[in-house]
Amino acid sequence: MKNAWKIFAASLAACAATQAQAADEGAAFFKEKTVTYIVATAPGGGYDSYGRLVAEYMQRNLPGSTFVVKNMPGAGHIIGANAVYASKADGLTLGTFNTGLIYNQIVGAQGVKFDLSKMSWIGKAASDPRVIVVASQSPIKSFADLQAQKTPVNFATAGPGSASYVETVILTNTLKLPVKNLTGYNGTDDQLAMRRGEVVGSIASRSSYSTFIENGYGRYIAQIGGNDKDVPQLSSLVKDQKALDLIALVQSQGDIARLTAGPPGVPADRVKALIEAYKKAMEDKELQARAEKLEKPVEPAYGEDVAKAIVKALNQSDDTKQLLAEALKSDKK
Amino acid sequence: MFDVMFAALGALVTNPQTMGLMLIAVMIGLIVGATPGIGGRLSIALAIPFVFGMDMTQGAVFLLTMHAVNGTSGQISSIMFGVPGDGDDAATTIDGYPMAKKGEAGRALGASITASGVGGIIGAIVFAVMIPVLEPIVLAFSPAEFFLLAILGITFIAFLAGGNNIFKGMIVGLFGMMLATIGMDPQTGTARYAGDYLFLWDGVSLVTCVLALFAVPEMITLAVKGGSIAAISMDGVKFSYKQIFQGVMEVPRHWFLALRTSVIGALIGMVPGLGGSAAAWLCYGHAVQSSKTPERFGRGAVEGVIAPETASNAKEGGSLLPTLFFGIPGSSGMAVMMGAFLILGIQPGPAMITKHLDLVWTLIWALVVGNLIAVSFLLFITRWVAVLTFINATMLVPFIVVLVVIGAYVNEGQWENLLILLGMSIIGYAMLRANWPRAPFVIGLVLGRIAEESLHKALDLWGLSFFTRPISMVLIGMIVATIGFAIYRSRKPNVLDNMQVSA
Structure with a gap:
């Protein structure tokens, strides 16, 4: 994790100027646009409250944008994750779902139509030990x-x-x-x-x-x-x-809880702008106070860091894959 | 005790700000409840941002009132157009809509609105009375009891079908139970009859089925027949507060039934795990089964409106109990409510009694006052609402079909449900034309799933010996008695007029 931070910080410093410019251009795109934020559960509950909080504060920090929360419950978050993955890669669809879908992807479980390693990662809001x-x-x-x-x-x-x-x-x-x-x-x-x-x-x-x-x-x-x-x-x-x-x-699952991601292939400047807005949202004292009241404190990470953690979690030894496959296998223990 | 109790009432009704908030909450709750497909859970989730920064008591009263009156307005469309808002309202449709067709929409609405209010208030009383004995009662109900309760409910199908139709009723009930097996197997995690269709993994949508089976066939019939929902002309009916008042008086006339179904509803709400629709259907079944003239049901019996409505409002008081005192929500709506309570700084748990008794009483009174406001308001506007049943079909049907389609889609936000709506509507219309009972289907669908899940759990925990748990034995006795009575009745239909059995 520390290494990742260093690399991230270094890369940030290296091209800070171009990045800032890119993020500005990206942010301009979202003026008078509507961003759909998919929550992979029914209204109510942790994912929904976090999703609505994130959407509300990202909207504030992405001038001119409108965020709309859409609940797409079902099939243990797979429907929502599939929907985010299959959406148009224009940065106007984001979503949140259970990090545990990593397990489903590792064993190639039924219904999975996403590849988490390819998604445009915006950030994660909490840790859930x-x-x-x-x-x-x-x-x-x-x-x-x-x-x-x-x-x-x-x-x-x-x-x-x-x-x-x-x-x-x-x-x-x-x-x-x-x-x-x-x-x-x-x-x-x-x-x-x-x-x-x-x-x-x-x-x-x-x-x-x-x-x-x-x-x-x-x-x-x-x-x-x-x-x-x-x-x-x-x-x-x-x-x-x-x-x-x-x-x-x-x-590693617990560390990257309450994540936000978009489909693969969103233009880099728009991803930058979204990460920027997400970061500002997470640093907002008001959002932190509200999350605190839900007994769900904010412990954020952003973009590349989350992407790396996801790739690392997906990359498991054959032994582990075997264990997971057995656990997910349909017949009862 | 009593000083806290009345101090809480005094503080509630004399604070203009709290009362203002309650009025707003009642209005929002009624509007959300009247819209098919949108549940109370969504309204609380959406209201949460607004209660940030509200005073603890006011915020809690606001959310609770909004949630509590939700079921009060759902019956309007069930009775008037046969369009139930959700699973519990479907039970009201079975007798409410035939009453509207007879031109008695005012009477049906009067009865059902009053029943809702009475149920809500009795639910609040049960809440207050049950506080000391909450723990032993809630903890006495395990998966073994859930399974047998579900089976008891399923045996009511025998009565719902009407004397001569018992086999048709069983076929329809089994069809519902069959559809209940669609989805992820709760035990093995295999997708059954669903394959790669992810929208089926969580089972067939109850709201969609209910709309398809009850609302669409009635609308087709109306469109084919022409005219208006009420089969008689408006001049024939003295459409006034008098008819509504007649409906209101039906509740005291059937006071014992209303009391029983309210208490049953509150108890079911109190025990997490059975779900809201189960309360309305079990009580509807109970009303039919305990009636001296069960053949009137399905053709516009006022008891068939009173029973599910008392139950569905009474369960709110019940389900608040484990939420507040255990911190374990009694329903999905209450789970959202608990999240909101935490935001307001209320820490649900046993300490509520010692630390926040005033708040507990305020909430109980909020249930009572909120229900009273909702009932008075609805009774006041019913006179104009009921006139809609006299509107010509050509103008009415398109509106209602749109309402049905939106309801089926919005509930889960999946377009595939519209295909289910279409397919099930065809089945529903065929059943209506062939005069097959439709209520057993919903019972099979609602209770079949509960029965399967809890049977697995009970067997895992205790093996077959779960049948010998004390409450299990009582429930088995009730099931046997119900079946025995059904057989007896189907053999000697005439004796029935002189018999009454209450379970």
Whole structure:
């Protein structure tokens, strides 16, 4: 990541003058134009709130432009991502979708009609570390306790093929956790199931569990990514290299959450102008305050940096690809 | 306790700013509710930017009121034109539209609007009463109970079809359940009957099916027949507040039914996982099944309007409970609401009782007052709205077809749904012409999916022993009784007049 920053900074410095000019020309294009911002989920929820926030503040920072949010839910974000990818490469269509689609692309899953490495990356707005959560009534107090379970305990996960399902399956398999994964717990069903006691825990994004934990219904026992000090990093608890590789992959997903991208081949000056507007939006104190209230702080990265992180995440060893393919394979474990 | 309770009411109604906001919220909620295809969830999502910077209480009251009255206006188009706004309103169409055809739109609207208000208010009361026992009740319902509740609802099909049509009803119900299997298999992640058509991965759109099956066939019939929706001339009807008032009085006449369906609706709303449409349909089924004269249903029985409307408004009070006190939303609309609460600085959780009891009471009162405002306003304008059913078909039908097409598209924003609309409309029209019951289809579609998902989960968790959980046993008893009664009734249709069973 640091290297990428250096390269980015160097390249910026090298051609700062031409870039500034290019961005100006690009920005001029957006005067009196309408930009469609596709959100790959139904209204409401994290992707929608972030999408609307980004669209609103990009519009303010791209003079004369109008941003319109369009919800295109379905097929676990694939419909929305396909739509962004297939849109006209004029910079007037952008969108946001789940970073977890990286998994689908790696294994060439059904329905995927995009190549994330070719998209015009504008930026990402947040980091969303993953956590292993257990219900507070469970005797499991730490990751070691979980590993020491003699009989498998139930974990709740969303539908097969979803990003959270894939992560849960590859982590539990590689770490050889004594866990039985129960599927079909969508939305906040998993939290209710933990309260009822029918499942013991879940592997999920930290932001989706913050209220649950604050209410004392559960505890974090390990975390992947993020800077929180209240729970040990999973990578510090395991030794196996293969497991560490997978943890790194999951972490890279969490690092580039709430992304914004356009289709491949958008003219460079327009991409520059969009990145510029995105950056100004992210640095806007008002946007930061609003994101803070959603308990979703802004941790942005821009353009090239995001593109590099995506390419890196897509580039996995055959072993990892095999593991992912097994996790995404349709028949049940 | 009581001082906090009435202090909250006093603070709510004496603050002109809050009351002004509530009026605006009621209007927006009613308009959104009356437009097919746009759900309450979207309206909250769009309103969130406006509540930034609002006072905590006012912001919460504004959003809640807007959401709560959403279901109150959806019935207008269901009753008048047979165009349901969403899955719950479809249940109101079945008896509401035939009433409009008989020239009783005013009576139907009077009854349904009042029922909505009564449901909303009883929902708020259930909310208040349930606070102390919320935890054990909500946690008692697991996938095992969801499965059996869904099966219980499906057995109501036997009554919906009417005595002689029981096999037709079963065929239509099974057709609905069959379509419910389209989409991503919840257990294995395989796309079933969907292939590469991504728009089918999440299942067939309920709103599209409902519009195709109920609205389009009626519009074709009307266009073919000519004339107006109301089969009698306007001079024949004393179209006035009198007819609407008659409708209003139907609710106290059927007070026990309204009470039961309100409580059932609130309880279903309280237990996350069953979904909103299930409440309206289970209660419609209950009204038919507990009626002494079930054969009147589908031909304009006023109870068929009262039951789903009380249920769909009562569930709002119910679904607010787990959202506020567990921080676990009871419906997708409430999930958006919870996001908005966080923005306003309200931290949902058990601490609400100890730290924010005044806010809790304010919200309960907001449900009550908001429903009262919505009901009075709608009853006031109904007189003019109902006249539309006397408009000539040549002028009315094009408008409604446009409304239907927009509704089918806007809901998911996918043009492929228009093809589904076309295909299902043909089936719907054929069913109407051949006099087949259409309600069982929606029950099969709504409950089939819930039944499948929860059966998988229950089997994974407990194996077959889930049938022996205590609530499961009660539900199994109710299912057996319902089926037994249906068989008994179909064999001896005449005895029915003297019988009543309530489940």
